[in-house]
Amino acid sequence: MSMHKPLAALILALAFSTGTAFAQSPGLGKPILEADIKIWDIAILPDGSNLPAGSGTPAQGAKVYAEKCVACHAEGGKGGGSPGAGPLAGGAPLTNGIETPKTIGNYYAYATTVFDYIRRAMPFNMPRSLPDSEVYALTAYILSLNKLIGENDTMDAKTLPQVKMPNRDNFIIPYPDRI
Amino acid sequence: MGHRKNRRGGNELPPVEAVAGNGLLNRRALLGRGIVFAGAMGTGAAGSLTGAAAEPLKDEPWSLEMGAVTPPLQVPSKFEKNVVRTLSNPNNEFRNSHARTPHHLLNGTITPNSMHFSINHAGVPDIDPDKHKLVIHGMVRQPLEFSLETLSRYPLVTRMAFVECAGNSAPMFSSAPLQVTAGAIHGLVSNSEWSGVRLSTLLDEAGIDPKAKWLVAEGADAHFLDRSVPVKKAYDDALVAIYQNGERLMPGNGYPMRLLLPGYQGNMNVKFLRRIKAIDQPAMSMFETKTYSQILPGGKTWRFHFLQEVKSFITYPSFGHSLKGPGFYTISGVAYSGAGRIARVMVSADGGKSWGEAALQGPVHDKAFTRFVMPWRWDGQPAVLLSRAWDEAGNVQPLRAEFVAARGQTKQPVTNPLVFPNQHYNSITSWGVDSKGEIKHVYA
Numbered sequence: 001m002s003m004h005k006p007l008a009a010l011i012l013a014l015a016f017s018t019g020t021a022f023a024q025s026p027g028l029g030k031p032i033l034e035a036d037i038k039i040w041d042i043a044i045l046p047d048g049s050n051l052p053a054g055s056g057t058p059a060q061g062a063k064v065y066a067e068k069c070v071a072c073h074a075e076g077g078k079g080g081g082s083p084g085a086g087p088l089a090g091g092a093p094l095t096n097g098i099e100t101p102k103t104i105g106n107y108y109a110y111a112t113t114v115f116d117y118i119r120r121a122m123p124f125n126m127p128r129s130l131p132d133s134e135v136y137a138l139t140a141y142i143l144s145l146n147k148l149i150g151e152n153d154t155m156d157a158k159t160l161p162q163v164k165m166p167n168r169d170n171f172i173i174p175y176p177d178r179i
Numbered sequence: 180m181g182h183r184k185n186r187r188g189g190n191e192l193p194p195v196e197a198v199a200g201n202g203l204l205n206r207r208a209l210l211g212r213g214i215v216f217a218g219a220m221g222t223g224a225a226g227s228l229t230g231a232a233a234e235p236l237k238d239e240p241w242s243l244e245m246g247a248v249t250p251p252l253q254v255p256s257k258f259e260k261n262v263v264r265t266l267s268n269p270n271n272e273f274r275n276s277h278a279r280t281p282h283h284l285l286n287g288t289i290t291p292n293s294m295h296f297s298i299n300h301a302g303v304p305d306i307d308p309d310k311h312k313l314v315i316h317g318m319v320r321q322p323l324e325f326s327l328e329t330l331s332r333y334p335l336v337t338r339m340a341f342v343e344c345a346g347n348s349a350p351m352f353s354s355a356p357l358q359v360t361a362g363a364i365h366g367l368v369s370n371s372e373w374s375g376v377r378l379s380t381l382l383d384e385a386g387i388d389p390k391a392k393w394l395v396a397e398g399a400d401a402h403f404l405d406r407s408v409p410v411k412k413a414y415d416d417a418l419v420a421i422y423q424n425g426e427r428l429m430p431g432n433g434y435p436m437r438l439l440l441p442g443y444q445g446n447m448n449v450k451f452l453r454r455i456k457a458i459d460q461p462a463m464s465m466f467e468t469k470t471y472s473q474i475l476p477g478g479k480t481w482r483f484h485f486l487q488e489v490k491s492f493i494t495y496p497s498f499g500h501s502l503k504g505p506g507f508y509t510i511s512g513v514a515y516s517g518a519g520r521i522a523r524v525m526v527s528a529d530g531g532k533s534w535g536e537a538a539l540q541g542p543v544h545d546k547a548f549t550r551f552v553m554p555w556r557w558d559g560q561p562a563v564l565l566s567r568a569w570d571e572a573g574n575v576q577p578l579r580a581e582f583v584a585a586r587g588q589t590k591q592p593v594t595n596p597l598v599f600p601n602q603h604y605n606s607i608t609s610w611g612v613d614s615k616g617e618i619k620h621v622y623a
Contacts (some may be wrong), residue, residue, distance in 0.1 A: 025384040026333055029315070029323030037316050040454050043395045043405055046463045084274030095478035098352065098587040099600035102469050107480070110463045117465040121301065121402040124273065128403075171472075171482040178485055179392070179409045 044116040048161030051112070054132040055156035058149070061141025064134045068123050077145050085124075089145035094167070105146040109171060111163035115139045115155075136160070195554075198535030201528035201562045206538035208554035209509070264294055265363050267597045275300045277597070278431070279366025282494045286511065288339070288540075288548040290369035292424050297431030298344060298367070300466075301401035304451055308427075308435040311399065313419070317456035320386025327435045330421055333376040338418075338441070339547035341515045343368035343487045345444035345471045348604040352586075353593035356620040361497040363596045364608065364620075368487075370515070370548035372425065373439050375418035382413060382457070391457035395464075396438050398451040406447045407461035408440065412485075416441050416546075419452060441546040442517025443485045444603075446471050473602040476587035489516035489576050490605040491524055491551065491568035502616030505559035510537075513548045516570035520544065523569040524551040530563035530609065530623040531578070537566070562612045563623050579622055582606035 034041075044050050065073075072085035079087030091103030100106070104114055119135045121127050130138070140155040148163055149155070155163075173179070195208040255262065262284045268276035280296045290296075297303075308327045316322035347367035350357045357364070387410070394413060397405040408417070420428065420439040428434040433450030440447050446466055461467070461483070472482045491514035496502060510528075514521045520543050525534040537551035551566065568576045577585070582604075589600045611621035 025380050027384060028329040028332055029321075029325050029381065029384050030329075032314060032316070032322050032324045034316060034322055037314055037322060037454075040314065040397075041316070041456065042403065043397065043456065043458075043462045043464070045458065045460055047460065049458075049460075082274070083272045093478065094474050094480065097590050098474045098476060099589045100474055102474070107469055109468050109482075113463050113465055113468055116462070120405070121465075124301070127301070127401050167480065170478070171480050172475075173483050174481055175484070175486055178411065179483065 042116070042120055044112045044119075046110040046112050046161065048112060048157055051115070051157035051160060052132040053157065054136050055154050056133050056135070056137025056140050057154050058137075058141045058144035058151055060133075061137035061139070061144075064130075064138055065141055068130070069138070072124065077142060088142050094170070104142060105148070105166070107167050108165050109168040111139065111143060111148070111155075111160050111165060114142060115160060197556075199527060199529070199533040201533075201560070202556040202558055203526060203528045203533075203535040204554040204556060206536060206553065209538050209552055262294070264296070265360075265366055276302070277367070279362055280369045281360070281362035282365055282492070282513065283361040283497050283499055285494070286550070288370055288513065288550050289424060290371060292371070292426065292429050292432070295369040295371060295423070295429060295432050296342075296344065296367045297429070298445070299400070299431060300404060303430045304400050305430070306399060306434060306451060311435050311451075311453065313436060313453055313455070315381055315385045315455045315457075317395075317458050318388035318391035319382075319457055320388075323381070323385045325381065327421060330376050330419060330436065333380065335374045335422070336377055336418055337372060337374040337422075338416075339370065339372050339544040340439060340441040341368055341370040341487075341546065341548050342439075342445045342448055343515075343517075345446060345484065345487070345602045346599040347445075348490075348492075348608075349599040349601060350593055350596045351604045351606065351608065352588050352600040354588045354590065355592035356622050357593060357596050358498065358620055359596045360499045361492055361494050361608070365492050367445070368515070370513075371423050373418060373420040374422035374425075375420035375436075375439060378413045378417040378419055378438070378455075381419065381455075382410075385457075387457050390459060393458050393461050395454070395456045395458060395462045396447070396449040396452060397454040397456075398433075398449050399453040400451050404446075404449060404466060405462060405464045406449055406467055407458075407464065408438070408443075408447055409485075410457070412440055412443065442487055444471055444487055447485070471602060476585075484603055485517075487515075487517035488603070488605040489518065489521075489568050489570040489574045490514070491521075491566045491576060492608040493526075493564055493566050493610060496564070496612065496618055497610050498618050498620050500618055502557060502612060502618075504616065505557050508555045508557055510553040510555050510564060510566075512551055512566050514539075514551055514566070514568040515546070515548050516568070516572075516574060517546055518574055519546065519571040521549040521551075521568055522571045524549075525567045525569075526551070526553040527565045527567075528555060528562045531565055531607075534567070557612070557616075559614060561614055563621060564610045564612065565607050565623055567607055577606050579606045579609075 072082035074081040077088030091106030143149045264278035277298045313325045344367035394408045418439040438449045493512035495511045524537040537553040540550040609623035611619045
């Protein structure tokens, strides 16, 4: 907590000098049940927290990919089928230079990020349209294209967070005191 | 102006001396009092200060007839039609789109709302403010829902703040300078007066668990764009902003509400804010672990850089302008730092060999644009103009050689100013003036 908080509370208290009820907050937030937020609660954490039920394999993902992804991301995740649709497979070593394109294979630290982003933002023209099992399957297919899992591995809430991404331990936090 | 040397009765004021090479003058020359320039300033080569004799006056047609009726929403003069943002996706391809602020055509410190930069990864959503909701949940005592109407009833904080994309100035990573305007290079930063509710007030109301160290902030756009924000920043100076320069937010800037994290990378200032979840670990979202993080020389990677570090650039004169002959000019630019107030800006006209202190146009706000100005007598010879800023925390804008040594540059020159070879460039920008008064982007 910072030093600004008590000061802010004091200013607020002075601003409402006739009442004590507003010492902290006007209190206008409407209580809501976590259960009623569930449909919005889509962020997946790197330890696997909040991953939904369901599962998928690379083979299942390849079928979904051919139907819903290939138009933009091209065959085999090569990318370039549509402007802005980056490659999903491969990637040069990061020692190639500061402008090296960042990919799932050479950069992402957590496989959960792949699942999270597909589920929240893809397909680009129909976000939130994929059932969770298809998201697992697509994640498995892409991880398999990058040889980060085997061709027959199943991705689910247990196995996905265990996938070791090559760049995970390569990150530096420049301002640790700001966290 | 300097040539009015007789206003205060002749030469009683001390002459304004040069403070650095190639004609940089003491900032006292801008104080608006009668002044005398030292040396050859008033005569000889600088005779053009007074210019050619003016023509006899006449009345113009617009003064001799009734003008247009006053409109409900006013727009700039038709003569200002070129003062617009630079677009990255003018043909509406099915991808992200950016608009850059034309800094080389603006002045002051407030970016007009119509010209605030905007980046939209999945388009600009068309949000009905009466249906928009913000929920705060996760590690809290009581999850809460807020509307624009309820937030508008809270005591609002109004403050100046710049918002800068972490990828702003990315063309400067090019191994050779791109010949584009200051707006094209640095247009992904803008500065506004924002009004909003302290995020800490809302977190306190929900009863945030002291064990929660992070917030996931998420927007209502078609990417549900999300970023992890330290609770520490939320209790420092974060706002849920609902006004921008006195009016509701522009759609491209987050209407009807956005997170404002003064000094932190633009993408963290989540637009169309609809959800804040208190958690015990960062979410490692795509935009924080990939897009807005960076590769260092040697291949190590940086994550959670957050801070937009101290920076300045000259907006006039700069690429696209031309000087109309030797004489007096006011060099002008903006300086800002995510770590606090600007303390000092130095300007050079000789490529960094010598420096003079610029005047800061106050008031100088925390984590906001400060405009600096520097009087300059151009002698018609080639000159290279640079600015360098310091902030109140003692941080200094790195020289280009220092920056490139630490952060690298591209192997091949970049040709497209719209690409992002890397993130978080805060080194110096140099403008080379040739003997004709034409201006090029150079590295000094």
